[in-house]
Amino acid sequence: MPDHEETPNSAVDAAVSAARAILDETWRVVSETPYASRELGRTVDRLPDIGLDAVSRRTRDGKEILARIARVDTDLLPGDLAITLAASHTMAARWAREEDWYWLAFDPMGVGFFSMFAPAAYSGGFLLNIVHEALEKVTIGDEVTIDRYLALIDEYGRLVRQLGERTAGQADRGIIMPAAQLTRATPLFRGLKGVARGVLRAVAERSPELSHLGLVETRITAEVDPAFDELVQILESTTYADRAPDVVGMAHYPGGEEVYAELVRIHTTLDLSPAEVHDRGHARMARIREDMRALVAQVGFEGTPLEYLAYLADDPAWRATTPEEITVFFDRYIDRFAPEVDTYFGSRPRAGYGVVPLPAASAGTMTFGYYSPPQPDRDRGLYLFNAANLSRAALPMVAALNYHELVPGHHFQMATQREATQFHPIRRHAPVNAFDEGWAEYAARFAGEIGMYREPEERFGRLVMEAFLTSRLVVDTGMNAHGWTLEQAREYMRENAFMDTAEIDSETLRYSCDIPAQALAYKLGDDFLYELREELRVTLGDDFSLVGFHDAVLRGSGLPLPLVAAHVRQELTRAHPNEKAGTEGRRRFVRDSAAHVTRAERGGGR
Known part of the structure; x- marks a missing residue:
């Protein structure tokens, strides 16, 4: 493989430009997730869309990003850019399978925490809590008008209805929440209905316009309360509850073994x-x-x-x-x-x-x-x-x-x-x-x-x-x-x-x-980092620095573990006598890092 010095500058510049554009597009998709919106402290202008149409759009985005990455010669990229592009590949590969998995496992937060059933604590419950955190920072005024806030209440009702629509759609496909989880789901969402009412009303109560509270109360009653009631009715219906299995685990559902x-x-x-x-x-x-x-x-x-x-x-x-x-x-x-x-x-x-x-x-x-x-x-x-x-x-x-x-x-x-x-x-x-x-x-x-x-x-x-x-x-x-x-x-x-x-x-x-x-x-990641440290301690001998290792690992945040290893090896071997081996090792890890996610491009499971 030619070194950068032997490659025409135009080819290097084109590869760098293409990679940066791909990263920007990846960030556009990431930044639309509820998690990223919270991290960035944005004023709420819309609520998450977890419907199948929105998931299908993200799947198309993921497949397009994967196709664009495949056209980039990563060996022409600076090391950190190549590694970050490989991280983009990992994210896009995850998105590329979401549509196929939607009825068995979906990602309401957009961060890769695929959940089986929407009316569960770490799924719909966690999602609504994130929305509540965002709404608690809203004040009706110049930035968020009363009309825009009423539209947000409509979106809240839509979001809860989507939780119910996915639950009903799963049932139509024979995917029913296990009985042990069902006994917790109903009281959880009965309670969340009350929490939602309090959060949505509190925004109006902070407004100096007294008329706002009446408008907000009317809209909550018309849009949010029925959405929660419909979801609870699904869970309590005999056509759902009587079919709730006693067994648990993904392998009991069609395609579950492969998806897990x-x-x-x-x-x-x-x-x-x-x-x-x-x-x-x-x-x-x-x-x-x-x-x-x-x-x-x-x-x-x-x-x-x-x-x-x-x-x-x-x-x-x-x-x-x-x-x-x-x-x-x-x-x-x-x-x-x-x-x-x-x-x-x-x-x-x-x-x-x-x-x-x-x-x-x-x-x-x-x-x-x-x-x-x-x-x-x-x-x-x-x-x-x-x-x-x-x-x-x-x-x-x-x-x-x-x-x-x-x-x-x-x-x-x-x-x-x-x-x-x-x-x-x-x-x-x-x-x-x-x-x-x-x-x-x-x-x-x-x-x-x-x-x-x-x-x-x-x-x-x-x-x-x-x-x-x-x-x-x-x-x-x-x-x-x-x-x-x-x-x-x-x-x-x-x-x-x-x-x-x-x-x-x-x-x-x-x-x-x-x-x-x-x-x-938790423990697999712990073991990976510990074993990487001890491997480098042996490889580098007296040149190994514990401070250097920790700082290099922390600078690898936001990367899958194989890329963390590539990044740390690159940093710790830069001043080592065997620097060329470190560089080649970095390139090998960048190329190999995507191997464990290529199944996404072939489809995962249904």
């Missing part, structure tokens, strides 16, 4: 089969259980790891009952890591960070909580913790949770990603599940390597989190690919995940009925 195998690749960005993931989970869990037994023996406790956790639940030192007391736990570990940042990281995000309680309305749908990156109207990253759940159990795992969610985990990575103005917007704002969760878990592992789990209880807490996340590799693949029943999965988690019954019930439905394969990213 592709979802494993989408969420891990690795060419792994469900069987390989399942086996890795069992092997990983065996190592964790052995480490737990050794730690329990070391502290002189006579009993099982599960009994040790119950023992800690009776220790006031590891309990908290109020949000303020739980915050003290998190602050302990935030303060502990702060002096170590400069030793192991060459750069840090400008944005600050902290913790706040999760709103009560969301407490029933989240096990621990979630991290929210800095927003245009909020210059801090926040971890919103579920105080209701955390107050019911011992808290030795808060250290690991903190290092996963904040520093050096999600906050370090996501805030750094958004502040990297040198990158194209698709690198700054498009989430990649395998990288985002893989880095966060690598960060929690790394905290242990440098002694951040000082007490045996904290080390045990880290193992508890490891067991919980590792159990997902087994039960997610078990239910969706290996025919496991819901009770089999719950029994496995009762034995291995160290969670209470309510959390296990919620988590197993998340994996089997809501967003299958998403939970696989």
